[in-house]
Amino acid sequence: MTDQQVRLGGPRVLVVDCRDSFVYTIVDYLASLGAAVTIRQADDIAVDELEAGDFDGVLLSPGPGAPAQAATSHAVIDRFAGVVPILGVCLGHQVIAEHYGGMVERAPQLRHGETSRIHHDGTGVFTGLDTPFTATRYHSLAVPEADLPECLRVTARSDSGVVMGITHRELPIEGVQFHPEAILSESGHDLFANWLAALAPSVAG
DSSP states (O other): OOOEEEOSSSSEEEEEEOSOTTHHHHHHHHHHTTOEEEEEEGGGOOGGGOOGGGOSEEEEOOOSSOGGGOHHHHHHHHHHTTTSOEEEETHHHHHHHHHTTOOOEEEEEEEEEEEEEEEEOSOGGGTTOOSSEEEEEEEEEEOOGGGOOTTEEEEEEETTOOEEEEEESSSSEEEESSBTTSTTOTTHHHHHHHHHHHHOTTTOO
């Protein structure tokens, strides 16, 4: 079973790696902000063996395919929702929406390496960030706002109104459709710092 550790100390973050090329950039960002990161491959996790007390937060990574195929990420939400904060990026964002009853459908336009302006409400991971800011998008699927369940609300949108961020109304669960870690994305470090600050305010920031 693969279990990689990156840097000791700081908030303990489990990164569920859905085999995406950006995962280790995300890990580098988190580690540079003081997190102790454990990386587990999504296809090599026995979710029932994960101990909630071992982690302060969980990040569901980007990856190929549709959220319906990301069974491990859904199982991780079942195990950790309401126990520790969860952040989903791209595919992880879509998994969160689908997990709570939302729809995921083909995006109005395919976005692979294109930048967009992100307009947000300044809450959660967006606290203190400029609005709009520029971020890079890599996705062919999107979460339609009209079908979002009552327990989730939109926190960010693109210029064209595509949902770029969601949060659970009662639980510390957030998702972002874009890639904060991409080189052309603005405010990526600050976004991840906001999330880590919710886990351990004395470490991140």
